[in-house]
Structure formats: C-alpha cells, structure tokens
Amino acid sequence: MNLYNFEAATAMLGKELVRARQHRRMTRSALAMHAAISRVTLANLEAGRGSLSSLIAALKVLGHRFADQMPEVELGRSIARARKRAGLSQERLCALARVSKPALVRVERGEGNVATLVAAMDELGLSRSLVAVAIESAPPPLPDPTGQVLLGDCREHMRGFAQQGLMFDAIVTDPPYHLSSISRRFGRKKAAPLTGGEPGSANPYRTLASRFMRQTWDGGDIAFDVDTWRAVHAVLKPGGHLVAFGGTRTFHRLAVAIEDAGFEIRDQIMWLFGSGFPKSHNLKGEHKGQGTALKPAYEPILIARKPIRESSVAANVLRFRTGSINIDACRVPTDELIEMGRAGRKRGSSVALEGVGLPATLGGTVTHAKGRWPANVIHDGIDESWSRYFYSAKASKSDRGSGNNHPTVKPNDLMRYLVRLVTPPGGTVFDPFMGSGSTGVAAIQEGFSFAGSEQQAEYVEIARGRIAKVMPKHGSVLSELQPEETPAIRNAS
Numbered sequence: 274m275n276l277y278n279f280e281a282a283t284a285m286l287g288k289e290l291v292r293a294r295q296h297r298r299m300t301r302s303a304l305a306m307h308a309a310i311s312r313v314t315l316a317n318l319e320a321g322r323g324s325l326s327s328l329i330a331a332l333k334v335l336g337h338r339f340a341d342q343m344p345e346v347e348l349g350r351s352i353a354r355a356r357k358r359a360g361l362s363q364e365r366l367c368a369l370a371r372v373s374k375p376a377l378v379r380v381e382r383g384e385g386n387v388a389t390l391v392a393a394m395d396e397l398g399l400s401r402s403l404v405a406v407a408i409e410s411a412p413p414p415l416p417d418p419t420g421q422v423l424l425g426d427c428r429e430h431m432r433g434f435a436q437q438g439l440m441f442d443a444i445v446t447d448p449p450y451h452l453s454s455i456s457r458r459f460g461r462k463k464a465a466p467l468t469g470g471e472p473g474s475a476n477p478y479r480t481l482a483s484r485f486m487r488q489t490w491d492g493g494d495i496a497f498d499v500d501t502w503r504a505v506h507a508v509l510k511p512g513g514h515l516v517a518f519g520g521t522r523t524f525h526r527l528a529v530a531i532e533d534a535g536f537e538i539r540d541q542i543m544w545l546f547g548s549g550f551p552k553s554h555n556l557k558g559e560h561k562g563q564g565t566a567l568k569p570a571y572e573p574i575l576i577a578r579k580p581i582r583e584s585s586v587a588a589n590v591l592r593f594r595t596g597s598i599n600i601d602a603c604r605v606p607t608d609e610l611i612e613m614g615r616a617g618r619k620r621g622s623s624v625a626l627e628g629v630g631l632p633a634t635l636g637g638t639v640t641h642a643k644g645r646w647p648a649n650v651i652h653d654g655i656d657e658s659w660s661r662y663f664y665s666a667k668a669s670k671s672d673r674g675s676g677n678n679h680p681t682v683k684p685n686d687l688m689r690y691l692v693r694l695v696t697p698p699g700g701t702v703f704d705p706f707m708g709s710g711s712t713g714v715a716a717i718q719e720g721f722s723f724a725g726s727e728q729q730a731e732y733v734e735i736a737r738g739r740i741a742k743v744m745p746k747h748g749s750v751l752s753e754l755q756p757e758e759t760p761a762i763r764n765a766s
C-alpha cells in the first residue's frame with residue numbers, strides 16, 4: 274500500500290469511530306471518560322492515530338466491533354486467526370504489510386498501534402467498517418441529560434431535596450464573594466463594629482447587605498454561613514466533590530465555612546489571568562506612586578469533598594460512583610517529548626506520569642499520549658510556556674450568549690473542565706448559586722444532568738434559555754425538580 278492510501282485508510286477508521294460514537298449519541302467527553310482514556314487520546318483515535326488498547330477500550334464502551342471480527346473474539350486474536358486462515362506466517366504478513374514483526378506481534382496481543390492494525394487488516398482483506406454488537410451485550414446507554422432551573426432561595430430548595438432523600442454527584446458553584454461586605458466592614462465611613470453583627474451573631478458580616486458592582490445579591494453572608502454548606506453537604510453523595518469559586522479577599526471565610534460544615538478541603542485551584550484591572554486608590558501629591566491594591570491576577574477555586582463512607586476510595590466509587598476525580602478526562606494536551614529515562618524516574622519525575630499508560634519509547638524519551646496531569650493552576654494564556662496547564666480566558670461574548678447581563682459569568686471551557694473533573698459518568702451536578710446558568714450549560718455539554726437554584730427571576734430565565742440551547746434533541750429544561758426525570762439523583766443513604 275502506498276503512503277497516500279495508507280493515510281486515507283487510517284483516517285477512514287477514525288471516521289468509523291466517530292460514526293459509532295454518534296450512533297450511540299455520546300459526546301467525546303463521555304466516551305473518553307467511560308473508556309478511561311483522555312480526550313486527547315480519543316481525538317487522536319478519531320483522526321486514525323493511537324494505540325490499539327485505547328481503540329479497544331473505546332469500542333467496548335460503544336458496543337461496536339469490526340464487521341469481519343468474530344463475535345466474542347477479542348480484536349488481536351481475531352487478526353491472528355484471520356492471518357492463519359489466509360495461510361500466512363507472521364513474517365510473510367509483515368513483509369506484505371510492510372510492518373515489523375514486533376509490531377504485528379503486539380497487535381495480535383491487542384496492543385501496539387492502530388497504524389499496524391490497519392496495515393494488517395488491509396493486507397488480509399478485512400473490512401474496516403464498524404458494526405454495533407447485539408444490543409444485549411452493549412453497555413446500558415447513558416441516561417439523556419436533564420436540566421432543571423429552580424427559582425428561589427437555594428437553602429429552601431436544598432431542604433426540600435434532603436427531605437426527599439435526593440443526592441447529587443457533584444456541586445459546582447460560584448457563590449457571592451461578599452466583596453461589598455468586606456469593603457463596608459473596613460470602610461472608613463461606615464465601618465461595622467469589630468465584632469458582632471446582628472445581636473447574638475458571632476459573624477460581623479451578617480447585617481452588611483450592601484452592593485458589589487451594584488449587585489445587591491453580593492451583600493449578606495450566605496457563602497460564609499456554615500449552615501449554607503451544611504445544606505449542601507446534606508444533598509451530596511458520600512465522597513462527592515464540591516467546587517466553589519471565591520474572591521481573593523474573602524476566600525478564607527468561604528473555606529472555613531465549608532470545612533466547618535464537614536467537608537475535607539482537598540485542594541485550591543488558582544485560575545490565573547492577565548486581564549485584571551487594579552482597583553487601587555492612588556495617592557496624589559507628595560504620596561504619588563502609592564496606592565492601595567494589587568492588580569488582580571487570579572481567582573481561587575476551592576475543591577472540597579464530602580468524606581467517603583466506605584472503607585476506601587475505590588469501594589466508595591464502586592458504591593456511590595463518587596470519591597475520585599477524573600484525571601484522564603482532564604489531562605492537558607501536549608505534543609512535547611519528555612526526557613524521562615531511568616534517572617528521571619529515580620528523581621521522582623514519573624509521579625506526574627503515573628497512569629499515562631502507554632508510553633512510546635524513543636531512545637530514552639517518552640511521549641505523553643494522554644496529555645499532562647491536570648494541575649491546581651489554570652490560566653488564560655499569560656505566557657506560551659504555561660501551555661502545560663489548562664487554558665481558560667475570561668468569559669467571552671459568545672460564552673455569555675446574547676441578552677445575558679449577569680455581571681459575573683464564568684467562561685464555558687473553564688466550567689466544562691471543572692464539571693468534567695469532579696462528576697462521575699452520567700452524574701447530576703447541582704449549582705445552588707446558578708446565576709445565568711454557566712455551570713448548567715457546561716454540565717449538559719459534558720453529558721451530565723443539571724439542577725440549579727437562583728433567587729433572581731431574570732437570571733433564571735437567562736439560564737433556562739442558555740441551557741435549552743445546548744440540550745440534546747429530546748431534552749427540555751424543567752422548572753420543578755422532578756426526581757423521576759433525573760435518573761442520576763439517588764438516595765444514597
């Protein structure tokens with residue numbers, strides 16, 4: 274086969290894989306997650322490149338096999354049988370297909386790479402078409418994602434869920450940062466007393482309902498109140514993750530409230546950006562050159578987990594599907610070759626590669642086939658050399674969608690990354706402080722179900738419109754929580 278035909282043949286195999294995925298109505302993210310491969314690996318497979326083990330994992334999830342592959346016979350063994358039926362030795366097939374013997378041996382073991390597989394199949398005259406296997410041996414299809422937007426106070430909604438025994442797989446939320454409260458707390462003109470707010474309250478922020486960016490919802494102290502997070506704790510499955518954005522100046526209060534509610538603080542992601550504007554009071558005259566604030570360049574994102582209930586994370590995942598995070602689904606793509614010989618391993622540099630699984634050795638150098646391990650830093654492209662971390666710029670016009678006037682919309686790729694990181698396949702994400710629904714849009718796009726609360730009617734309507742736009746064909750956005758419509762919510766007690 275000449276080079277041109279060969280490339281066309283591998284590309285056609287990639288297209289077959291896309292067709293099979295579309296046949297099963299799965300997003301790329303959902304397939305990658307179920308097959309325990311990274312999205313980069315899947316994208317490569319869909320371009321006709323990659324390892325046979327990844328291809329086999331994807332086909333297993335899709336419930337597809339090659340048209341000439343014997344039912345119930347694993348792909349590598351099926352190739353070996355076809356070769357023997359054609360009366361060819363391994364050496365002869367290698368010569369005809371122009372592949373090396375070790376490469377063919379690996380393929381016949383279900384390892385090796387897709388390129389060798391295609392070369393061998395073409396030489397043996399085997400069809401590259403994929404067919405769906407009998408439905409009874411296919412994995413159960415994922416439930417269609419559902420979207421539910423609820424108007425009102427999230428604490429009321431959570432009380433209702435808890436009474437019904439409803440539990441979510443993940444909570445991803447962007448609560449008020451209460452920045453206005455802090456300015457007033459320490460402001461010159463209207464300083465609050467150093468301790469105590471309302472009579473009987475230990476929290477000096479309790480009565481400080483004021484305005485941030487002219488938003489009354491930023492006042493009060495709901496995100497600093499332990500009871501808010503106790504309510505969240507009550508509606509999250511054991512081992513479920515909570516992801517909460519915070520402001521740099523008030524993050525500590527949020528984190529303490531979440532911890533006091535019974536969560537384990539697992540990490541803090543820094544979302545770095547270069548576009549912040551310093552809100553500094555600059556002095557004049559003889560004090561010129563002095564100011565009061567740094568340029569904002571990051572937002573902290575808290576990652577917490579409800580303690581697991583089983584004796585190990587693995588056992589918890591088995592029972593509730595929650596407890597772990599989806600590393601492979603969130604790897605950061607890289608084309609770089611990483612020097613990592615034995616010495617590198619000894620120095621401990623293999624830690625971040627753990628679980629990478631493949632690697633293709635090139636004289637002491639290995640490639641990361643699945644991308645880099647997701648880090649606790651995300652950035653907006655400050656510098657090229659930051660490409661090792663996940664990239665997310667601030668929300669663009671298209672992220673917001675037309676008519677969205679919410680002042681604190683989060684970017685779509687960031688929200689997709691976060692929900693993908695913490696939600697098990699087919700799970701349901703809840704956002705108590707939904708705003709204009711950025712978490713919901715991301716959850717549905719990633720193949721999860723979503724429920725969200727928002728106290729302001731105008732934002733609920735914006736959220737409903739944005740989520741409806743990304744719902745799969747037959748999905749709809751409901752405004753009452755319907756447990757029977759939300760298969761992933763289960764009573765986990």
Ligand SMILES: C[S@@+](CC[C@H](N)C(=O)[O-])C[C@H]1O[C@@H](n2cnc3c(N)ncnc32)[C@H](O)[C@@H]1O
Binds near residue numbers: 447449
């Ligand atoms: C920081 S904004 C979230 C914005 C969202 N990330 C987006 O992209 O549109 C916080 C939202 O929480 C809402 N909120 C505040 N207190 C609430 C409560 N008790 N129940 C429900 N929503 C509340 C506010 O109205 C506001 O829209």
